[in-house]
Amino acid sequence: MTETSNERDLVRLAKVEELRGAGIDPYPPRLDQPRTHTAAEASAAFEQAEADASDSPVQVHLAGRMLSRRIMGKVGFAHIEDGSGRLQIFVRKDVVGEAAYDQLFKKLLDLGDFIAVGGRMVRTKTGEVSCEAESIQLLAKSLEPMPDKWHGLKDVETRYRRRYVDLMVNPEVREVFVTRARMVQAIREYLDGEGFIEVETPVLQPIYGGAAARPFTTFHNQLKQELYLRISFELYLKRLLVGGMERVYEIGRDFRNEGVSFKHNPEFTQLEWYEAYADYHVVMERVEAMLAHVARRLTGGTVISYQGREIDLAPPWRRVTLRDAIIEYADIDYTQYPTAQALADAMRAMGHRPESTSNRGKLIDSLLSNYVEPNLVQPAFVTEYPIEISPLAKKKAGDPSTVERFEYFIAGMEMGNAFTELNDPLDQRARMEWMQQLYGADDEERHPVDEDYLLAMSYGMPPNGGFGTGVDRLAMLFCDKASIRDVLLFPHLRSLERGEAA
């Protein structure tokens, strides 16, 4: 912390002064010699030279953070780390000189400092490939102590609040975010290869929609207009289909003003796509194909391990109707109970405990999330949803109470949602007005009717299939992390300012 200067801080600050006094800039603008090799490249170059039995020395200029140091009189060792990994440097007083050795290396450098090292690659007596330093330059002085070199940083709160420290000392954390980036890259690779166009639609929206969630609200001062941070991309992406773009997708941030948990963050990354002339069956095939592609890119196969369980993403996945799934796992056939009251009574009679009787669709959804979802470990599509919880999905032919919709589940988690999109503007208006009645005026989940969206659809929207999935939850899956916070670089935490100001 910086609010009080303790002895530890004073020692570091005194070193900065001493460096300046000796004419050494503790924060120089650039390296005296440009970096020629990463740590990994330097090792590889040396091993190649060894293999070739070359006599010419491998000269390198390296840069990185000094993580450890072992001083033995007039010779010392240190490990530096750069983006490619760690490398030992070997420092001899008779090579680098007295000033560089005694003053800089032994005294004024600290663990955590960024340094540049020039020298030749050698193998030490114990066989470790190392750089024997001929010059050392301080690149950036660290004023804070590094976490324990052996135990690292374990405190969960500190790891999240100071992710930069977590990243610098815990290489496996960096690895998670590399995997996440590769996953997103593989998703784009699949969609681009299928002719989808990546687009960007507004984050600030005058009317929020496309999902049932409470939005964050903000205000444009000059326009004197209330705006919402988007809770989904759906209504904008489908306007693009009206405009003639046939296959579109967006990867971006959604914001939902709801509870925080191991699988919910107030802002999270969503993937949505819409495809003209496709229905939800086509979407299912794409979801299978896309995630199998991602798995192959990341692991070479389709079987991944998540929290100790093997999950096989190879198509085809299980398909089960919502009704059959609830019969199987909760032993209730909701089609036998046409009203919310009747269904709630039946649930109670079966020993379940429904929380609300306001909405039959919500009761069915609670049966799904409480009894079905935890059992769907292998990938599964749950299909055919009640109309009252699906206002943007097309009705199933011959069954006006059901829509062509699916959600998919992996590892007992809901991963995404899709439908054959409703493109009948008259039906859409009726459904939105019905929602107004279903959700009371005081219900924060009630959506305003988006007249411009209805206008767009009135121009004619091709039949299409749409899909949305949580990218963070996919990252949890592919990185084998049980908490969304472990796949977010900076997960949302409550601010500490209030407590510190008092």
Next chain:
RNA sequence: GGCCCACUAGCUCAAUUGGCAGAGCAGCUGACUCUUAAUCAGCGGGUUUCAGGUUCAAGUCCUGAGUGGGUCACCA
């Protein structure tokens, strides 16, 4: 928001029934020309998250608060 758990040195962790707040690493001083959790000798480092309370005595017990974690609720 309810309930449960945690919070001790920069980091990782101890502290018996309520009885002198400790160790390792990191830091500082010194020794040491091939170490790798280097080693050896010495030194400094604490409002035990915060505010109250009980007690001769509180890191430990009680009340409240903060932050984090878990869980339930919420989350088409």
